[in-house]
């Protein structure tokens with residue numbers, strides 16, 4: 301392909317990071333809900349979506365909810381988080397992973413990330429139990445569709461008698477040692493948010509093998525009504541149930557999950573090929589033990605390939621240098637060709653809202669290392685991935701030609 305020609309191209313249709321991909325069946329199931337008048341939070345689409353989810357994930361029970369965040373909230377309640385409890389949480393993730401802990405009055409303690417999978421570091425997790433031996437709940441996410449070090453994390457949690465809430469919002473369809481993510485936690489969740497690998501436009505699902513847990517969530521999510529002729533309440537309720545219309549969209553999407561994964565995988569491989577020779581690496585796949593769903597293609601620039609970049613809380617500046625680049629420059633170049641990239645999730649321990657929460661690295665108290673960072677010493681892993689990494693346009697409707705334009709734009713940043 302003529303790279304020079306591609307360099308000056310601007311994409312006619314915007315390529316999104318990851319947008320909904322519809323197939324037609326969704327409309328039929330929505331229409332079915334309409335025609336049968338199940339325009340409610342009860343109906344066949346809901347029953348089917350729960351059945352299909354259990355079949356796919358290999359869990360006994362699933363409860364369809366309004367969002368992945370709602371599912372996480374219910375999961376955190378099931379895990380028994382109470383006001384003032386410390387809860388160990390993934391650090392590099394979407395804030396929806398940790399906010400539900402705070403809804404229940406818990407205090408997130410952020411656990412640093414490892415480079416092998418960009419997920420929670422089991423060594424840092426063990427360190428955290430040394431400092432907080434009484435912690436009973438660990439919330440773990442699988443970033444960008446790559447399963448984390450599940451066995452190692454499970455071993456640490458078992459040793460300390462802690463339960464796992466597994467946030468598989470980004471990793472639906474990914475497997476670890478042949479088993480679906482979402483099925484490893486004591487309770488798990490998935491999301492059908494509009495940018496996820498399949499979508500309901502919104503929606504989420506709680507996953508469990510425990511019948512009593514599933515029944516509790518069914519009750520809590522529908523305003524916690526007791527068995528009585530009137531509205532009788534003994535517990536706090538929520539209006540968290542998924543709509544039967546939304547469930548129709550999810551039901552129509554499920555048959556296309558594997559096809560979406562294959563498209564995302566092809567996108568990842570084209571980027572990998574296209575970036576040959578640049579001082580960059582694609583996001584890790586946890587090969588050998590896991591098969592990711594390739595939800596987002598990401599890259600990280602080698603430390604030697606980074607030009608100078610500084611970020612305040614809300615702005616970024618960089619100094620362009622021949623042969624080098626940085627996420628800010630690359631994201632600008634991607635935007636300039638009419639495509640959407642994103643920074644890596646900014647670590648929770650760096651977020652103003654969580655600035656007073658503890659943060660644990662392999663070396664112990666991560667907050668105590670701030671001076672070392674200012675002095676230019678080794679930073680924590682999450683901050684480093686955030687500094688050097690970015691998410692590339694990963695929409696499964698992107699054509700190879702459109703992707704070639706994006707690849708050319710990225711390559712040009714390193715000239």
Ligand SMILES: *Cc1c(COP(=O)(O)O)cnc(C)c1O
Pocket residue numbers: 367368369370393394396397441467469470491492493502503504
């Ligand atoms: C999307 C996402 C969620 C939240 O799901 P919603 O359905 O948007 O509420 C939670 N955790 C992670 C890691 C996510 O990416």
